[in-house]
Amino acid sequence: MCTPFIRNHQLNMIKKQVGELQKACTTVSDPRVIESVRSNTPFKVKEAFPGATEAEQKLLEGFAPLNSPQEFQGYLRSLEEYAKPFDHVDEKQLKKLFPKAKKLKVPDLAALDLRYVTYLGWKDTGTNKMYLAYHLNGKLVGVEGRFTPVGKKSVCFLCNRHEEVALFSAVTKSKPANASPDYYKAIGNYMCVNSETCNRNITDVTVLERFISDIVL
Template identity: 45%
Template structure:
């Protein structure tokens, strides 16, 4: 039985490192530079994991020895059986995360390939709402916010890539605030959640945001 150990953002990071090595191979002739890039890529992909078995580490290390585009493609595709999917979730569980929104639009869970999902997100265009579900320490956190398309490109808080953004505003009540003291937090995020999930390589900013606005 295959043991999964690679989360989506780690998989994206491995792809990003692989793309950088391949690009360097195609554009740089200096062998010293190439060897430095190869070594750095190997170190980076292994350090992206808090713990690895000997076999898992040996699976990652060949990034420093690849030569051709086909080699990199095989290297990346070889990790697909080891992807750790987004934890199983039902529509009933999702509804419980948003108890105050009785008429919320629910996602089509069958449309997601959960191997490539870091955070589950879907928009309700009719109400300009964005819903986010994120797994954290064995539980799910639900975030509901209002989105306004900016029709401009910039850097997304979650994936840190330059893409068309939306401004996401989430109401949050400080723990010791009065009933009327409701603040809001706003951040620029990708308007394309699917593309964001395909690009995110670090979950630090995403987790900080989700934990700061959770109810």
Template identity: 35%
Template structure:
């Protein structure tokens, strides 16, 4: 079965919620072009993978569509989501080989159809760990300090407003002298919520490049 990536499904959900908002306007006749655009955008995401969602499109092409009904319909589409592969314990040890006593996430609490990357906090050391698949579909990871202080702001990974914290990654500034520098920015303190908002994986890649 062909499947779409998690972040693309996030985009689908965003488009569906835009559609519901459009349906709440008084004059739908003047918004028909926008409605058709949203429906085509949703369909095209699945069409790229040769997935037929014509029944879903018909169901959401309804001015009486409620959020509850939309969520039920979206849930039925989750069979078309490609699960994020969870790295094994040995793979995590290899990714973070410089970290002593690595605190691993509780994988039993993770819905692999809800995340585009794996991120978790170690509150005892104020660290955040991020594991992702690179463009060659290989695991890579990064870790750094995460401030316990949260502020309302825009996350540099998902580009949405949320409770953000300053994340700092320590990198070697000068190999000969052994000096280090810290690079970072504000990102979601809660990586699961970040994944819920991430609709473009390139945002994650750009953030990683910036702070490495």
């Protein structure tokens, strides 16, 4: 039996590929097209797990021969026990990430199913601030930024899905060697207003990790 090894964004990616195959099986009449999808989707999944063991690889490609919606849904349910949760954090750890926010309110961690969390994100509507917490290179780091809702849908830079977004702008800690004392640089992007929605959508952490690195390193 495999120990939990599938992170939230990877599980979302698997769901996407399983959905592609299920759609082909239920809507496409050309068997050659179906077989092409049946070959490509498991390959894309395995690509996302380069260090997978033989047992893990067998599990990851287990949806390839399936055909019915019930079989696909059963497969996805079977993966839940292999979901690797966001590393445990507590209120004290989160507050320590943002020492300047004296009255910081943190999310109700007990209410979260950490199996489906890639990053922690929460808003303080009183100050129009948003806070992110993420394990970068094994270390818990935090990003604080201005959060400005724009009242429309657009593509979130983290999950790459069309959702209701806000402009999230954070000041980077890095400075040029010859920068003046009052120098600062803000990096802004459109991201999901609802972090829970973003966590359900995100399939790749490359952009997230690059953004956090640009801010905190």
